[in-house]
Amino acid sequence: MFIVGRRKVILKGLGWLLIFLAGMLAGAYLADRPPLAVLVGRSKRLLPIYSVATQEKKVALSFDATWGAEYTPKILEILRQHNVKTTFFLTNIWLKKYPDVAKKIAAEGHEIGLHSATHPHFTSLTEEQMEQELRENHRLVEEITGYKPELFRPPFGDYNDTVIRVVQRLGYKAIQWDVDSLDWQEHLSAEDIYRRVLKGIKPGSIVLFHNNGKHTATVLGPLLEKLKVEGYQVVPVSELLLKGDYYVDHAGVQRPAR
The missing domain is CATH 1.20.5 (Single alpha-helices involved in coiled-coils or other helix-helix interfaces)
Structure with missing residues (x-):
C-alpha cells in the first residue's frame, strides 16, 4: 500500500x-x-461600415428619409446656419412624394446616399431583387437631383454577407451607424435624444437621424453647437471614410490596411 x-x-x-x-x-x-485581437482583427463576416478609426475629431450626421417631410425644411435651415454638410439616405418611396425637397437637399450641398426603392428587408430578397432595388433607387436619385450616389444604407439596418457582397459588386459602400438617436420613437423627448447622441459620439462616429423625426430639428441646433465647443467637425459620411486600402473589423470599424 x-x-x-x-x-x-x-x-x-x-x-x-x-x-x-x-x-x-x-x-x-x-x-x-502580437495580441490576439490583432491576429483576428479582420471580420470573417462581411460588414457595413459602422464607424471610422481616426484620431481626428470628425463625425458624420446622417438622415434616413422614408416617410414625411414636415420637419425637413427646418433641418436644412439649421444645417445652413451652422455651415454643416451631412448625408441624406433617400428611398424612392420618399423621393416620389417629395421631389422638390430632395432637390433642395442636393442644391444645398448635402451628400445623397441610397436607401432602396421600396424599403424592404434586404435579407429576404434574392440577389437579382437587391440589384433591382439599388439600380432603381440610383436612377431616381440621379433623375431628380442630378446626384450620383456612392453610398448605401440597408433599410432597417438589415444585412448579411450576401447583401454586402451585392452592394460592393455594384460599386457602393454599405454604411451603418454606431450612434442611433432613436429620434423616430415618439416616447423620447428632445432632451432624451440629445443626451443619447452626446453620450455615444466619439471621433469617427456615424450618427443616425431621420429627416422627419418629431424632435430632430429641435435637437440639431444645440447638438451642433455642443460639438463645435468640444472641437468636433461635422462632415458628410464620404468625407469621414478612409481613403485607400482599408478593412472593416469585427465591430464594423473601418481601419487602414496594414
Whole structure:
C-alpha cells in the first residue's frame, strides 16, 4: 500500500511539473506574438461600415428619409446656419412624394446616399431583387437631383454577407451607424435624444437621424453647437471614410490596411 501510494504521489508530481513546463513554453511563445485581437482583427463576416478609426475629431450626421417631410425644411435651415454638410439616405418611396425637397437637399450641398426603392428587408430578397432595388433607387436619385450616389444604407439596418457582397459588386459602400438617436420613437423627448447622441459620439462616429423625426430639428441646433465647443467637425459620411486600402473589423470599424 505504501509503495502504491508513493507511486501515485510521484506520478501526480510529474503531472504538475509537465503542466508547469507547458505553461512556461506557451508563455515564451506568446510573448513573441502580437495580441490576439490583432491576429483576428479582420471580420470573417462581411460588414457595413459602422464607424471610422481616426484620431481626428470628425463625425458624420446622417438622415434616413422614408416617410414625411414636415420637419425637413427646418433641418436644412439649421444645417445652413451652422455651415454643416451631412448625408441624406433617400428611398424612392420618399423621393416620389417629395421631389422638390430632395432637390433642395442636393442644391444645398448635402451628400445623397441610397436607401432602396421600396424599403424592404434586404435579407429576404434574392440577389437579382437587391440589384433591382439599388439600380432603381440610383436612377431616381440621379433623375431628380442630378446626384450620383456612392453610398448605401440597408433599410432597417438589415444585412448579411450576401447583401454586402451585392452592394460592393455594384460599386457602393454599405454604411451603418454606431450612434442611433432613436429620434423616430415618439416616447423620447428632445432632451432624451440629445443626451443619447452626446453620450455615444466619439471621433469617427456615424450618427443616425431621420429627416422627419418629431424632435430632430429641435435637437440639431444645440447638438451642433455642443460639438463645435468640444472641437468636433461635422462632415458628410464620404468625407469621414478612409481613403485607400482599408478593412472593416469585427465591430464594423473601418481601419487602414496594414
